[in-house]
Amino acid sequence: MSPPPDQSNLDSGTGHSEGLFAKIEAQATEQGARDERLGTGRNLDSILRIPVLMQVVLGSATMPVSNLMKLGRGAIVPLDHRVGEPVDVVVNGRVIARGEVVVVEDDNSRFGVSLTEIVGSTAAEPNG
Structure with missing residues (x-):
């Protein structure tokens, strides 16, 4: 006991x-x-007041530095996205949504983005 x-x-x-x-x-x-x-x-x-950087990516291009050095005013750089394809909405370097480019109704000289898809995290993506 x-x-x-x-x-x-x-x-x-x-x-x-x-x-x-x-x-x-x-x-x-x-x-x-x-x-x-x-x-x-x-x-x-x-936490809700922390600022984040939000970007809308129309497309991207890859080129050698030699071609980059030849660019000047009026040069056109073709992007990998086509007209009408969704653009990526990126927050702090991570794609969070996709959408369509629109003209802002209140100010016709500004663009905006209308969200069409919210991108979820994938299982392979790290949480950090």
């Missing part, structure tokens, strides 16, 4: 150890701190 528990650590009214309560409280405090770091509760507002 095991020896009786040390009565000096027991709470007189309930029979529970004060050390056990302290351990549970410490775990709860640690979990609360972890939740704040993950953006729950009051920290969410500060």
Whole structure:
């Protein structure tokens, strides 16, 4: 048989150890701190204010430096996308959506993008 528990650590009214309560409280405090770091509760507002760089990519081109050096005013660089194909919406270097280029109604001198597809993360993509 095991020896009786040390009565000096027991709470007189309930029979529970004060050390056990302290351990549970410490775990709860640690979990609360972890939740704040993950953006729950009051920290969410500060995360939502973080600026990100959003770009709309019409297309790209690859060429040798020698051809790049020959470019001048009025030169046309053909891109890999065709007219009417969706453009990529990139946030901080990652494609998050695709869409169509449109003229902004309020200001006919500006372009915008109408989202047609939201790109989900793939299983092979790292989470970092």
